[in-house]
Amino acid sequence: MRGTLLPPDVPAYATRGDRFDDLVLDAVEHLDHRWSTELADVEFAVEDVPPVAVTDDEIPLAHYQPAGGKGRSGTPRRIVVYRRPIEARAVDSEDLAELVLDAIIHEMAEMMGVDPAVIDPEGHGWGDEE
Numbered sequence: 001m002r003g004t005l006l007p008p009d010v011p012a013y014a015t016r017g018d019r020f021d022d023l024v025l026d027a028v029e030h031l032d033h034r035w036s037t038e039l040a041d042v043e044f045a046v047e048d049v050p051p052v053a054v055t056d057d058e059i060p061l062a063h064y065q066p067a068g069g070k071g072r073s074g075t076p077r078r079i080v081v082y083r084r085p086i087e088a089r090a091v092d093s094e095d096l097a098e099l100v101l102d103a104i105i106h107e108m109a110e111m112m113g114v115d116p117a118v119i120d121p122e123g124h125g126w127g128d129e130e
Contacts, residue, residue, distance in 0.1 A: 020083045020100075021046055027101040031108065031119070038112060041067075043078045044104075050082050059085045062103035064111045079107045 014022075024046055032039050050060050065078040081103055090096035101120075109116040 016087070017046075017048075017083065020087070020096075023097050023100045024081050024104070026097070027104050030101065031104065035108070035119070038108075041076055042111070043076045045078060045080045046083055047080055048082070049084050061086050061089070061099065062107045064107040066111075077111065079104060079111070 024044060028039070028044055050063065060082060062079060062081045065075075065080065067077045068075040081100060086099045086103060087096065090099050105116050105119045108119050112119070
């Protein structure tokens with residue numbers, strides 16, 4: 001008879017998608033300390049790849065979708081982060097975390113109509129990634 005290798009309360013395996021979701025949550029938490037009011041009604045999502053209908057020459061890392069409609073039938077403001085394009089650009093796990101943060105900062109800046117330097121004065125988000 002075989003026993004368990006790990007106690008039941010220890011996660012045995014986190015997928016790449018799970019780890020990426022955690023990076024997005026970490027980035028949002030980092031930015032929420034300063035921008036909680038502006039982010040209060042923003043929904044964050046992770047998708048593997050952007051829609052096929054992307055017409056730009058460059059594959060986007062994230063996308064801001066303004067709110068649509070009014071009342072309960074409307075959709076909230078949304079920032080979608082695309083996992084596979086970001087993973088393809090990252091050289092290591094530290095770079096991956098930076099790219100996630102940069103992508104979110106870029107979309108927040110677009111949403112708020114400000115320069116990315118306003119969102120994160122520490123220097124993220126306005127490099128040549130986009």
